[in-house]
Amino acid sequence: MGEVLLSIRNLKIYYYTLSGIVRAVDGVDLDVYSGEWITIVGESGSGKSTLAMSVLGLILPPGRVVEGSILFDGVDIAKAGIEELRRIRGRRIGVIFQDPGAYLDPLRTVGSQIAEAVIEHRLASSWDEAWVKAEEALELVGVPASRARSYPHQLSGGQKQRVAIAAAIALEPELLVADEPTTALDVIVQAKIMELLEDLRRKKGLTILMVTHDIALASEVSDRVAVMYAGRIVEVGGSRRIVESPSHPYTRMLVESVPDVWVKKPVRSIPGDPPDLRRPPRGCRFHPRCPLALEECRSKQPPRVPMPGGGWAECFLAGMEYGG
Numbered sequence: 001m002g003e004v005l006l007s008i009r010n011l012k013i014y015y016y017t018l019s020g021i022v023r024a025v026d027g028v029d030l031d032v033y034s035g036e037w038i039t040i041v042g043e044s045g046s047g048k049s050t051l052a053m054s055v056l057g058l059i060l061p062p063g064r065v066v067e068g069s070i071l072f073d074g075v076d077i078a079k080a081g082i083e084e085l086r087r088i089r090g091r092r093i094g095v096i097f098q099d100p101g102a103y104l105d106p107l108r109t110v111g112s113q114i115a116e117a118v119i120e121h122r123l124a125s126s127w128d129e130a131w132v133k134a135e136e137a138l139e140l141v142g143v144p145a146s147r148a149r150s151y152p153h154q155l156s157g158g159q160k161q162r163v164a165i166a167a168a169i170a171l172e173p174e175l176l177v178a179d180e181p182t183t184a185l186d187v188i189v190q191a192k193i194m195e196l197l198e199d200l201r202r203k204k205g206l207t208i209l210m211v212t213h214d215i216a217l218a219s220e221v222s223d224r225v226a227v228m229y230a231g232r233i234v235e236v237g238g239s240r241r242i243v244e245s246p247s248h249p250y251t252r253m254l255v256e257s258v259p260d261v262w263v264k265k266p267v268r269s270i271p272g273d274p275p276d277l278r279r280p281p282r283g284c285r286f287h288p289r290c291p292l293a294l295e296e297c298r299s300k301q302p303p304r305v306p307m308p309g310g311g312w313a314e315c316f317l318a319g320m321e322y323g324g
């Protein structure tokens with residue numbers, strides 16, 4: 001693995017709502033290594049987007065970072081000022097979202113939107129130079145340069161997502177945060193976008209931090225997977241280890257909930273619902289749904305147990321052989 005590019009420590013992000021304090025991220029530690037593709041996986045509402053947005057310094061009220069740090073090249077993004085963030089966000093840390101339509105201006109050509117960002121971040125000194133960079137970025141993501149003169153509505157969903165990736169890549173970021181980038185697309189387009197990201201990672205030495213609810217997709221495309229449950233990362237490890245020998249009962253249940261096209265096997269859904277993050281369960285947050293819960297799981301925070309080959313799992317039973 002490369003050097004640590006991003007280091008998150010004891011991060012807590014709460015939303016202060018009228019109906020209570022939502023503990024969306026509650027004690028997350030995570031290192032992202034230069035050049036790797038790491039994916040955060042978890043059910044809807046587990047805090048994945050909140051965590052991803054915090055890396056961009058984009059936690060808006062009623063949300064607030066209440067504790068912890070997000071170190072990127074010596075800068076703590078959790079405490080950085082507007083000027084400091086401006087130099088990092090977009091420029092050194094790029095982002096793509098599930099719905100590219102939401103941040104492409106419908107009234108302007110995609111080329112001019114990319115070129116404008118290039119100028120804004122002083123990566124070109126003239127509009128012509130910026131326009132050439134925009135066309136190059138589009139070509140790099142497999143969109144013909146002639147499409148620079150198209151408006152967003154003239155593009156398909158897959159093409160729009162490619163344009164969004166081009167817009168991010170044109171600023172030559174070191175880290176790309178991708179929050180459910182293909183959830184709105186069909187599986188064929190999804191596979192092509194994943195291939196494109198992998199290609200960019202190799203060509204540009206990009207580091208990728210992706211977020212998805214799909215553990216099959218995560219393990220297929222990434223080097224490492226971090227499993228998030230109720231505001232905490234409960235297991236981290238190499239993708240292969242995570243799917244072949246998951247250690248945390250929740251990871252195991254996520255893996256078992258994936259239908260297998262080739263082998264007929266019973267698909268088990270995870271019983272129960274994710275907890276209300278205004279009142280997360282005491283002890284291990286997974287205990288109300290865990291088939292293996294022990295008495296101590298109800299009151300004590302489980303330890304973080306290192307796994308052979310790297311990574312860890314946060315469970316009293318981690319590292320022990322158990323049936324289930």
Ligand SMILES: Nc1ncnc2c1ncn2[C@@H]1O[C@H](COP(=O)(O)OP(=O)(O)O)[C@@H](O)[C@H]1O
Nearest residue numbers: 015017022024043044045046047048049050277
């Ligand atoms: N702006 C907000 N105001 C209040 N609560 C929020 C806000 N954004 C997210 N939440 C809550 O924070 C929790 C985590 O949400 P989110 O980070 O979007 O999870 P995920 O991306 O895993 O679905 C959820 O309980 C969600 O309802």
Ligand code: SF4
Nearest residue numbers: 284287290297315316
């Ligand atoms: S700590 Fe206990 S409740 Fe939590 S996942 Fe492990 S066995 Fe289940």
Ligand SMILES: [Mg+2]
Nearest residue numbers: 048049050180
């Ligand atoms: Mg989300």
